[in-house]
Amino acid sequence: MVVLPISGLQARWRPSTGRDDIALADSVPGLQGCLEYVGRAAELEQGLEAADLAVGDLDLLVVWRRREQRGDTVVAEGRCGRCLAPVDVRFSLAAYAAHHRPRPTRRAEPVGRGWYALRSTGARFRLPRVADVIAVSGAADPRRELLRRCLSEPVPASARGIEAAMASLGPTLSATVAGDCPECAAGVELAVNARELCLVELRQAAIGVYDDVNLIASAYGWSQDDILDLPSARRARYAHTIAGRVADRLGRELAHA
Ligand SMILES: [Zn+2]
16 A cells, blocks of 8 residues: 555555556556556555546556565666766665655645645646646647646746646656766766656566466466466466476486486
């Protein structure tokens, strides 16, 4: 169970089966692919849909899944801006998420039901949801279109105050991490979309489902459907056992060769 930082709602990942792993392995990068995966694999309080979440809450949910499955430390890869050498920056997902947590702002106050009022002008706004961001992705001016959806009145000429308040109250986990170049020691800042970084790794791990199905079907003759219905952890144990036996047999054959 994880408490989402922006909405305060609770969410959990359902125990996964091979079908979830296939869906993840075949999912496309980006917000839409993430939404489809989270929609089938996670459960939100009050029957809410993942599309209703603020983007930062969806980000955190994915980051927590990666922590559960593969630990807290990740590596962002990039290049030094001065000498172009490859640079790895290792960081803690928990510390990163804590650093980019939502913060109250003096610019705006809550007025109920998820709406806020900007203190300077009284303009009322809500935080962008995943569904909003996907809906505006093809718009000529997505930033302005997003504001139009999230304001209760026409978008003012300058919306900087509203955007700054939104960034404090509902930050995403797309930010930067700082490190040093191993070649020239220059300070390096790498842009990180923590959600997509974690999804790449989760997707990579999920691809193992294809090998598992092949191994188990070959060894036991079970159908693909039966294997995919197994909880992921149990399927992985069967595959591990079979792979160990195959390795033992090969070892014995080599010893006798
Ligand atoms: Zn360098």
